């Protein structure tokens with residue numbers, strides 16, 4: 028069977044002045060459809076870099092990235108944009124909402140290149156906002172929302188095209204505890220829907236939740252199994 032995500036001997040090297048940084052080093056791994064995977068590790072261990080390579084935001088310096096069996100690492104930029112638009116939703120740490128636009132317009136934005144009519148875009152965006160309990164803020168400008176509200180709008184925007192793959196970079200780091208718990212339940216819903224979810228985070232709360240099926244510990248790239256169903260049997 029073809030893995031949902033396949034990384035083959037992937038390295039990413041950055042040059043900053045004279046400094047050479049190998050942010051991700053010779054990593055090979057596969058993630059199956061419907062899995063919830065955590066990229067963990069200390070700050071600077073390459074979590075975001077790896078997530079960005081899966082998300083077609085950066086290319087590996089060496090190695091190959093496959094999504095559903097298709098090599099995306101060597102596609103031309105405009106095809107990579109298509110992949111991003113059609114197949115995945117990305118939840119960024121800084122939310123990246125457009126400040127002058129309403130919550131509804133922000134959520135509807137990814138639908139613009141898909142050729143839907145404005146009324147259809149608004150309808151779909153409205154459905155997502157409702158699902159995230161944000162209908163009452165639909166007309167508020169993004170900069171008028173609290174951090175937790177902005178995050179829910181950002182999640183709605185990531186989901187509006189019904190992607191099979193959801194990527195989230197430190198989704199719990201800029202929000203309060205209540206929002207973080209809400210985030211866990213939203214992610215659990217994605218999981219029930221069979222979506223593939225990859226989260227980059229060093230948050231202990233995520234680590235301890237039974238949401239995560241497997242954890243890839245960076246920078247070494249060792250797998251750890253997580254989740255209640257995977258727990259070793261307790262001695263009687």
Ligand SMILES: Nc1ncnc2c1ncn2[C@@H]1O[C@H](COP(=O)(O)OP(=O)(O)O)[C@@H](O)[C@H]1O
Pocket residue numbers: 041042043048049050068069070071072073074075076077
């Ligand atoms: N655009 C960049 N230019 C130069 N160095 C970078 C760049 N992006 C990341 N790095 C470096 O790569 C390493 C891994 O960064 P990152 O993937 O952001 O780690 P994490 O998300 O685990 O904190 C760090 O040492 C960081 O400074």
Ligand SMILES: [Mg+2]
Pocket residue numbers: 074075076196197227
């Ligand atoms: Mg990071």
